[in-house]
Amino acid sequence: MAMFRQCPDSGLFFHKSAESLMKAHAVLGVVYLLIGGVLGLLVALTRMPSLHVLNAEDFYLALSIHGTAILIFWIIFFEMAVLYFAASTLLRCRPATPGIGWIGFLLMVIGSTLVMVAFFRGNSSVMFTSYVPMPAEPIFYLGLILFAVGALIGCFIFLGTLVIAKKENTYDGSIPLVTFGALTATVIAIFTIASGAVILIPTLLWSLGFINHIDPLMYRTIWWALGHSSQQINVSAHVAIWYAIAAIIFGAKPMSEKVSRTAFLLYILFLQLASAHHILADPGVSSTWKVFNTSYAMYLAVLASMIHGLTVPGCIEIAQRKKGFNNGLFEWLQKAPWANPVFSGMFISLIIFGFIGGITGVVMGTEQINLIIHNTIFVPGHFHATVAVGTTLAFMAITYFLIPVLFRRQLIWPNACKWQPYIFGGGMLILSLLLLGAGTLGVPRRHWDINFSDAALQFQYAGTAITMMGIAGLGGLMAAVGGAMFCLIAVGSLVFGKRLDPGASLFSSFGFPMAASCYNIERPGKLELAPIEQTGDSGVQAKGTFVLALVFLASFVVYFFINAKYLSSIWPMG
Amino acid sequence: MSILPPSQKIWWKEPIHGIEITWIIIALIWCLVLFAWMPYWHIYGKQNLSNESYKTPPEVFEAKANAMAKAHTVRTEPKSNIPVVKPPAGSDVYMLGRLWQWWPILELEKNKTYRLHLSSLDWQHGFSLQPTNINLQILPGYETVVTITPDQSGEFAIVCNEYCGVGHHTMLGKIFVK
Numbered sequence: 219m220a221m222f223r224q225c226p227d228s229g230l231f232f233h234k235s236a237e238s239l240m241k242a243h244a245v246l247g248v249v250y251l252l253i254g255g256v257l258g259l260l261v262a263l264t265r266m267p268s269l270h271v272l273n274a275e276d277f278y279l280a281l282s283i284h285g286t287a288i289l290i291f292w293i294i295f296f297e298m299a300v301l302y303f304a305a306s307t308l309l310r311c312r313p314a315t316p317g318i319g320w321i322g323f324l325l326m327v328i329g330s331t332l333v334m335v336a337f338f339r340g341n342s343s344v345m346f347t348s349y350v351p352m353p354a355e356p357i358f359y360l361g362l363i364l365f366a367v368g369a370l371i372g373c374f375i376f377l378g379t380l381v382i383a384k385k386e387n388t389y390d391g392s393i394p395l396v397t398f399g400a401l402t403a404t405v406i407a408i409f410t411i412a413s414g415a416v417i418l419i420p421t422l423l424w425s426l427g428f429i430n431h432i433d434p435l436m437y438r439t440i441w442w443a444l445g446h447s448s449q450q451i452n453v454s455a456h457v458a459i460w461y462a463i464a465a466i467i468f469g470a471k472p473m474s475e476k477v478s479r480t481a482f483l484l485y486i487l488f489l490q491l492a493s494a495h496h497i498l499a500d501p502g503v504s505s506t507w508k509v510f511n512t513s514y515a516m517y518l519a520v521l522a523s524m525i526h527g528l529t530v531p532g533c534i535e536i537a538q539r540k541k542g543f544n545n546g547l548f549e550w551l552q553k554a555p556w557a558n559p560v561f562s563g564m565f566i567s568l569i570i571f572g573f574i575g576g577i578t579g580v581v582m583g584t585e586q587i588n589l590i591i592h593n594t595i596f597v598p599g600h601f602h603a604t605v606a607v608g609t610t611l612a613f614m615a616i617t618y619f620l621i622p623v624l625f626r627r628q629l630i631w632p633n634a635c636k637w638q639p640y641i642f643g644g645g646m647l648i649l650s651l652l653l654l655g656a657g658t659l660g661v662p663r664r665h666w667d668i669n670f671s672d673a674a675l676q677f678q679y680a681g682t683a684i685t686m687m688g689i690a691g692l693g694g695l696m697a698a699v700g701g702a703m704f705c706l707i708a709v710g711s712l713v714f715g716k717r718l719d720p721g722a723s724l725f726s727s728f729g730f731p732m733a734a735s736c737y738n739i740e741r742p743g744k745l746e747l748a749p750i751e752q753t754g755d756s757g758v759q760a761k762g763t764f765v766l767a768l769v770f771l772a773s774f775v776v777y778f779f780i781n782a783k784y785l786s787s788i789w790p791m792g
Numbered sequence: 793m794s795i796l797p798p799s800q801k802i803w804w805k806e807p808i809h810g811i812e813i814t815w816i817i818i819a820l821i822w823c824l825v826l827f828a829w830m831p832y833w834h835i836y837g838k839q840n841l842s843n844e845s846y847k848t849p850p851e852v853f854e855a856k857a858n859a860m861a862k863a864h865t866v867r868t869e870p871k872s873n874i875p876v877v878k879p880p881a882g883s884d885v886y887m888l889g890r891l892w893q894w895w896p897i898l899e900l901e902k903n904k905t906y907r908l909h910l911s912s913l914d915w916q917h918g919f920s921l922q923p924t925n926i927n928l929q930i931l932p933g934y935e936t937v938v939t940i941t942p943d944q945s946g947e948f949a950i951v952c953n954e955y956c957g958v959g960h961h962t963m964l965g966k967i968f969v970k
């Protein structure tokens with residue numbers, strides 16, 4: 219039976235079952251992005267001291283939902299779609315056991331719904347970290363566990379699909395770099411979910427009364443083996459998407475396969491113990507352990523990100539120079555398609571992830587510097603640059619590519635599409651920078667009232683800190699507008715976008731297959747090796763990218779020593 | 793093309809671009825500097841994390857804090873009714889976190905060193921000393937001992953910066969340095 223169709227615009231092959239799974243996961247992801255985004259806006263407006271829109275109880279509830287819905291549900295649903303794409307579509311292969319794939323999907327839907335129900339019942343405002351011994355309702359932990367099992371199934375189907383592709387010989391040579399990146403993400407995901415099981419199953423039993431004590435330090439150590447590594451899944455996934463977009467838009471080939479693949483491998487090898495950097499300020503863990511793990515594990519993973527940070531723009535530069543944009547250092551960048559949201563989203567994601575997210579992450583992950591940063595609003599400032607811009611904006615960018623190709627719908631509102639990455643990225647940039655600034659002045663995260671109006675004692679933060687929180691709220695508003703534009707464009711295109719294929723129905727936008735007649739290919743031709751580059755252009759070098767990398771390094775060094783200086787000004791302690 | 797199998801089947805023998813290898817070396821050196829900085833600061837820096845901690849049950853910690861307060865209370869803070877304790881310089885000083893206060897209030901002498909013991913009686917809390925900006929995680933059942941030397945005088949607040957329920961934002965403590 220013919221199960222494949224070929225997209226005439228991109229040449230990609232989609233398998234009927236894999237395509238439906240991709241769509242269903244991506245759509246559910248966007249639903250959670252929408253929920254999380256609305257609550258994120260309310261959180262940001264509450265943290266604007268002049269507006270303070272929610273009351274305390276609603277604020278902590280909204281923040282718990284914001285973190286969980288957006289960081290866990292949006293990102294992981296979308297990542298599942300990415301895995302099906304990277305295995306089935308890129309390798310032209312049927313997915314392994316699609317029926318079980320739907321069971322995984324269902325578990326993720328049920329799990330995430332249970333967590334939402336727990337939140338709205340009001341007794342589980344424990345933040346997504348759910349540190350013991352603050353209790354949530356049992357269905358909260360149960361929901362997280364079911365969700366994780368569903369995601370684990372998705373990971374195994376990805377691996378199964380790679381095995382089938384190899385066995386059925388659907389491609390020549392090695393798997394593409396993008397698939398390799400997705401494989402990295404999957405390997406880390408399996409480790410992550412195992413850690414999650416180790417800690418969440420006992421916590422569920424504890425909340426049901428079968429276990430009477432969970433050690434809070436053990437909880438934090440193992441929880442962060444899940445919490446940190448899952449961020450490395452996100453990094454691997456969005457770096458893979460950066461490479462994919464560089465290939466799709468520019469036909470870029472990696473500067474060298476060896477370097478890029480080794481960098482992905484470093485993620486797997488050197489990050490498992492990076493949960494250390496979340497417990498740098500904790501008692502009961504020695505400095506030796508902290509220094510070794512925060513750095514041994516982290517800095518080689520950091521090195522890997524610094525490598526991708528060079529090779530992704532580097533491969534774009536080389537592709538552009540070969541097309542003739544060869545003047546000066548930056549013509550290749552000036553002449554890039556800045557009006558195409560697939561490119562602009564990806565490039566903004568890369569720059570903000572590296573310059574803001576990367577640098578601040580390493581600085582606060584330095585053992586002693588963490589003393590002036592731990593649990594301040596600096597931390598959300600850091601991870602909105604990494605996960606809200608780096609990951610989320612990269613996912614948004616690839617969505618602009620997938621709507622015509624996978625869903626066979628034309629994007630509505632081309633002008634809004636053009637501006638959306640700038641509005642979302644710009645708003646997030648303002649939000650991040652000001653949260654970083656306010657955090658440097660000591661403003662706490664997860665805090666309803668930094669004016670302490672209901673407290674028995676009094677304290678006043680510096681006026682600058684209050685002002686910064688106000689401006690951060692405006693940045694948050696701008697980011698929320700960008701996020702809303704994305705959700706409207708995505709859903710609007712799925713419903714009202716012009717059909718690029720007569721077989722694309724309303725249902726097929728939401729996970730059902732397209733008309734049977736669309737699938738007219740029994741077996742796609744074997745995936746050939748990438749074309750060999752013309753000779754004579756081996757001299758093309760990514761000089762502009764190298765200059766950017768040096769600017770990055772200089773900012774990194776300066777920012778690190780500014781913080782070391784700041785550390786030296788606090789009370790002597792040891 | 794990153795979405796296609798590598799054009800050379802034996803891709804691991806392809807040459808590496810000059811700028812790639814240069815960048816990898818520079819980045820690796822910087823990573824090593826970052827790493828070396830931490831042990832360096834343990835030796836030459838004056839602000840380090842404490843390595844002294846004990847597993848102390850909440851009741852035991854509370855008893856120690858009570859004993860110190862009983863011996864050295866100098867007055868009571870009027871609005872909150874929390875005792876202000878002035879322990880001798882160089883001594884062991886206790887402060888406990890609980891829903892939702894830091895107890896007791898301390899009065900310390902400038903440039904004298906104290907052994908500050910911190911723990912929580914219930915949930916996790918965050919010890920965030922402002923405006924000097926020192927932030928520590930406080931866990932129930934774990935007692936941290938930090939050797940501190942206040943080198944500024946004035947009134948300092950302890951903000952709780954680990955979320956601890958609906959009263960979290962009212963949880964403030966005080967340290968006076970004279």
Ligand code: HEM
Nearest residue numbers: 255258259262285289345598605606663664665694697698
């Ligand atoms: C609509 C745009 C967004 C706005 C306005 C926003 C705003 C905020 C603010 C102000 C906080 C800090 C609150 C606090 O600690 O008191 C926060 C926390 C957080 N945000 Fe966002 N955010 C947005 C989008 C995102 C996205 C896209 C992600 C990730 C994919 C994300 C992930 C998180 C996480 C994980 C937290 C931490 C929650 C916690 O502390 O438990 N946010 N957000």
Ligand SMILES: [Cu+2]
Nearest residue numbers: 445446449496
């Ligand atoms: Cu982490």
Ligand SMILES: [Cu+2]
Nearest residue numbers: 952954956960
């Ligand atoms: Cu608190």
